[in-house]
Amino acid sequence: MDIRIPYISGLLRGDKHQLLHIRTTDLNLVISEVERFNPDYIIADEKTINHLNGSKNYIPSGNFQEFYSAFSKRQTNIFVASPVFECDIERLNFPLEYIPHLVLSNPCNYTRRIMRNPLYRGLNIPRWVKRNGCTFCRDIHSNQKWGTEDRKDLKRQISSAIAYLRRHKGNSFRIIGERHISRLEYIIDVLTDLGVKHIEIIITLRPELLIEEYRHFIKGITLAEKGDIRIVICSIGIESFYSNDLLLYNRFLNAEGLLKSISLLYDLKRRFKETLITDRYNLFNFILFNPYTSPESIEYNLRVMKFTGMESIPQDLFLNKLIIDKYTPVYYKIKKDGLLSGDSEWRFMDRRIEHFYKRVRRLKQGSLEIDTLYRELREV
Numbered sequence: 124m125d126i127r128i129p130y131i132s133g134l135l136r137g138d139k140h141q142l143l144h145i146r147t148t149d150l151n152l153v154i155s156e157v158e159r160f161n162p163d164y165i166i167a168d169e170k171t172i173n174h175l176n177g178s179k180n181y182i183p184s185g186n187f188q189e190f191y192s193a194f195s196k197r198q199t200n201i202f203v204a205s206p207v208f209e210c211d212i213e214r215l216n217f218p219l220e221y222i223p224h225l226v227l228s229n230p231c232n233y234t235r236r237i238m239r240n241p242l243y244r245g246l247n248i249p250r251w252v253k254r255n256g257c258t259f260c261r262d263i264h265s266n267q268k269w270g271t272e273d274r275k276d277l278k279r280q281i282s283s284a285i286a287y288l289r290r291h292k293g294n295s296f297r298i299i300g301e302r303h304i305s306r307l308e309y310i311i312d313v314l315t316d317l318g319v320k321h322i323e324i325i326i327t328l329r330p331e332l333l334i335e336e337y338r339h340f341i342k343g344i345t346l347a348e349k350g351d352i353r354i355v356i357c358s359i360g361i362e363s364f365y366s367n368d369l370l371l372y373n374r375f376l377n378a379e380g381l382l383k384s385i386s387l388l389y390d391l392k393r394r395f396k397e398t399l400i401t402d403r404y405n406l407f408n409f410i411l412f413n414p415y416t417s418p419e420s421i422e423y424n425l426r427v428m429k430f431t432g433m434e435s436i437p438q439d440l441f442l443n444k445l446i447i448d449k450y451t452p453v454y455y456k457i458k459k460d461g462l463l464s465g466d467s468e469w470r471f472m473d474r475r476i477e478h479f480y481k482r483v484r485r486l487k488q489g490s491l492e493i494d495t496l497y498r499e500l501r502e503v
């Protein structure tokens with residue numbers, strides 16, 4: 124069972140609400156962590172629900188509207204009712220770590236309309252499949268934009284996170300909620316008020332937010348530097364530099380925009396060497412392999428990677444393939460093009476890529492030199 128797709132799992136117990144953001148391939152871990160809270164309701168990914176048999180009531184997390192409306196019937200303000208912070212299980216491609224999350228607003232507000240994308244216009248996509256954002260993502264965004272505005276709420280959640288870290292001897296937490304990227308300085312201010320030092324804040328974000336919120340990053344990291352707090356950036360969703368891939372995924376930035384975002388990040392790293400940590404986890408995410416991948420798209424991506432200064436790439440990251448199912452809009456595009464090869468499986472249009480993929484997988488190395496990948500590509 125593959126549950127690599129990030130999802131939010133919520134728990135309702137009495138009038139308390141708790142959120143878990145889980146991204147792991149270890150189902151047993153998910154089950155044991157979820158059951159630990161003994162909730163009345165579990166909001167979980169559909170695939171997980173099938174494996175979570177028992178007497179619990181489940182709400183599918185694919186249906187965010189249902190989740191939020193279930194919650195809003197109980198309380199009008201999500202933040203007043205509960206410690207929205209709860210512990211999180213996040214692997215980030217490294218050995219298991221427990222990282223508390225502050226869930227401060229909708230995790231993602233990216234809503235570019237998919238049906239306006241020329242690749243999807245006129246495509247027959249069922250009504251229950253989402254129409255906004257990235258075409259490979261199952262997250263259905265809440266219609267409502269929510270976020271904690273109250274400094275007291277924020278302080279309470281941060282205190283809760285800090286208490287958790289002390290109990291578990293941890294020193295990092297993650298912020299979920301893109302609106303609060305723009306309020307990084309405010310969060311660091313609260314941490315300073317609480318006298319918290321030697322702590323790390325993990326941030327994952329869309330590349331365009333680095334451009335849009337750059338001045339907030341500067342202010343936030345400057346404050347962090349003064350307060351002996353570190354900012355760890357990871358999992359920036361580049362996905363691909365190749366324009367056809369970016370269009371297929373309905374991403375916001377083109378290659379030029381992505382390069383701008385990366386260059387701003389490198390500038391930040393040069394300026395805040397000690398405070399900004401960019402090498403703890405995978406800094407970028409890529410989905411370089413989809414049914415339409417061609418030698419040209421791979422070559423282009425390798426060239427741009429080289430241009431940005433990347434000399435090597437972790438094998439897993441390079442080989443990351445597009446994951447689809449009936450809840451992802453891209454599934455319907457692939458289906459229309461006759462490239463489905465199973466329920467949630469697809470095949471490469473270009474057989475050379477099939478060979479290339481197998482060759483690279485056989486290399487069995489942790490990290491692959493970009494030059495080696497070029498050589499392998501020339502062989503097919």
Ligand code: SF4
Pocket residue numbers: 230231232233255256257260261262329360
């Ligand atoms: S940025 Fe795209 S992939 Fe990430 S959560 Fe938003 S819609 Fe999904």
